[in-house]
Amino acid sequence: MTDHKNPAPAGYWRDAEGRLVAEELIKPIDKAREQLVGELIERARVLSADLQRFKAVAFGDIAAFIELSAEQYSAKIGGNKGNVTLTSFDGRYKIQRSIQDTLVFDERLQAAKQLIDQCVQTWGANGDPKIMTLVNDAFQVGKEGRINTGRVLGLRRLEITDPDWQNAMKAISDSARVAHSKPYIRFYERVGDTDEYQAISLDVASL
Incomplete structure (x- = not known):
C-alpha cells in the first residue's frame, strides 16, 4: 500500500x-x-x-x-433523546434506537463518601458486612482510574433509613451528571414463528 x-x-x-x-x-x-x-x-x-x-x-x-x-x-x-422501537406491521422486523448516557460525578461525590464513612464508623461492629462490602466495592477505582458509576448509584437502592445515609444518597444523586450521550441503532428479524428476535449484524467480526 x-x-x-x-x-x-x-x-x-x-x-x-x-x-x-x-x-x-x-x-x-x-x-x-x-x-x-x-x-x-x-x-x-x-x-x-x-x-x-x-x-x-x-x-x-x-x-x-x-x-x-x-x-x-x-x-x-x-x-x-429517548429510546424507541419501531416494528413492522407483521411483527417480523423491528428497529431499536437507544441513547446511552455516560454519567460522571462532580465534587459532591466526595461529600457523599465522607457521609457514608461517618455512617460506617457509627455503625461499627453492628454494621451489616454485606453493606460494608457494597460500599467498599462502589468506591474502588477501576483500571481506567474511574469509579464504577453503576455501583455507586446502586447504593441508593439499599433500604437504610439512617438520616446521614439518606443525606449521602441525595449527594450522590445531585453529583451525577451526563457527560455525553451516544446513540445506537439495532436491527432485528423474528426467528421463524417464535417470539424471539435475532439481530441483523452489521459488524464484520460477528458475521
Missing part, C-alpha cells in the same frame, strides 16, 4: 520501519501479500463509508418518523 504522506521514490518500497527497500529485492510473496492487503483495505474503507452514511440516514429517518407520529396528536417532540 502506498504511503501518500511519505511516498517512496520510484523503484523503492518503504518497509514497516520507514526504510527504503529496492523493489527488485522484494520477494514475490511479499508483493502478492501487499496487493491482497491493499485491495481488501480499500474495499473495507468503502464499506465503512457506506455504513456511516447508512447510519446517518437511518437516524434521520427515525427522528423524522417520530415527529410525524407525534403530529397525529398535535404533539411536538424536541431533540433526539
Whole structure:
C-alpha cells in the first residue's frame, strides 16, 4: 500500500520501519501479500463509508418518523433523546434506537463518601458486612482510574433509613451528571414463528 504522506521514490518500497527497500529485492510473496492487503483495505474503507452514511440516514429517518407520529396528536417532540422501537406491521422486523448516557460525578461525590464513612464508623461492629462490602466495592477505582458509576448509584437502592445515609444518597444523586450521550441503532428479524428476535449484524467480526 502506498504511503501518500511519505511516498517512496520510484523503484523503492518503504518497509514497516520507514526504510527504503529496492523493489527488485522484494520477494514475490511479499508483493502478492501487499496487493491482497491493499485491495481488501480499500474495499473495507468503502464499506465503512457506506455504513456511516447508512447510519446517518437511518437516524434521520427515525427522528423524522417520530415527529410525524407525534403530529397525529398535535404533539411536538424536541431533540433526539429517548429510546424507541419501531416494528413492522407483521411483527417480523423491528428497529431499536437507544441513547446511552455516560454519567460522571462532580465534587459532591466526595461529600457523599465522607457521609457514608461517618455512617460506617457509627455503625461499627453492628454494621451489616454485606453493606460494608457494597460500599467498599462502589468506591474502588477501576483500571481506567474511574469509579464504577453503576455501583455507586446502586447504593441508593439499599433500604437504610439512617438520616446521614439518606443525606449521602441525595449527594450522590445531585453529583451525577451526563457527560455525553451516544446513540445506537439495532436491527432485528423474528426467528421463524417464535417470539424471539435475532439481530441483523452489521459488524464484520460477528458475521
